[in-house]
Amino acid sequence: MHLHYRRFVLRLYKRFRHPRKLKQSRLHKWFALHFLDKTVWKPTRHSFAxxxxxxxxVNMLIIPGQMPLAALLAALFRVNIPIAIVACWISNPVTMPPIAWWxxxxxxxxxxTLHLGNPPPLDWKDLKRILDEATGFWNFFxxxxxxxxSLYIGGSVAGVVLxxxxxxxxxxxxxxxxxxxHRRVKDDDDENDSGPDNSDSGQSGRRS
Known part of the structure; x- marks a missing residue:
């Protein structure tokens, strides 16, 4: 299964990166340049961080479509797309209310503090009441x-700092x-190498 998936991904990659395909449209060329670059899929120190x-x-921005936005920003900044998407999972239906309240x-x-306005305070009980009375995601917003x-100013500043x-x-x-x-891989290799040796020594002992 893994081999077939890898072959499928390689064929898809070669197809979209083909020079003939890249000349068809600017959108296709832009997509291949940002989303089919190995930098955004292979983790390195900079791309992972x-x-x-x-x-x-993006996780601190309480908005719909966090994962597509994270993938787009990661592609534009040439950093790891899967890590950016996974980091958005911290914000979910369970954690979103306390994050929004904070x-x-x-x-x-x-x-x-910055004299940007005088927004009304929001008590935690009021937020729970709004959440209970909301009939859907958009109604909650x-x-x-x-x-x-306050939500987006606080979320944007907190997101930049975080x-x-x-x-x-x-x-x-x-x-x-x-x-x-590396140590884990090395330990696994040592165990695999020591396995046949031990079995051979045991067989030679029984033969003797």
Whole structure:
């Protein structure tokens, strides 16, 4: 199954990267340039850290379509697309209400501090009531309209800070991750190499 999938991906990659295809339209050329570049799929120190940073930034933006936006930004900035998409999964139906409430509180504080307005406060009980009364995803956002400025100001600032912090941590810990991965692979190889030797020694002992 894995071999067939790999062959399918390689055929698709070669097809879209074919010079004849690239000359058909500018959109096709742009898509191949950004989404079919090996840099955005093969993790490196920079691409992994950058993908994590972009994914966490988009994760703090409480908007629909987070994963497509994260994939688009990762492709534009030439960082790892899968890591950016996975980082968006932190925001889900369970974690979204507390994240939204914290961002509104943080956004209210920024608005008052920077004199950007006087948004109304939002109590946690009121947010739970809005969530219970909401008939759907869009209705929930419609009821948060009085706090929309605080939500996106707080989320954008928090996303930028979290993104830079995540990039720095991932960039520094990349060597540690590679060391642990290499050690695990090396240990597995040692176990595999020692297996046949032990069996041969046991067989030779029984023969003697």
């Amino acid at each position: 950058g993908g994590l940073a972009i994914g966490l930034f 961002e509104i509180e943080f956004g209210n504080w920024l608005c008052h 419609a009821q948060l309209k009085p706090w929309a400025a 993104g830079f912090a995540a990039y720095a941590v991932a960039f520094v810990l990349w060597d540690l991750l590679l060391t642990l991965t």
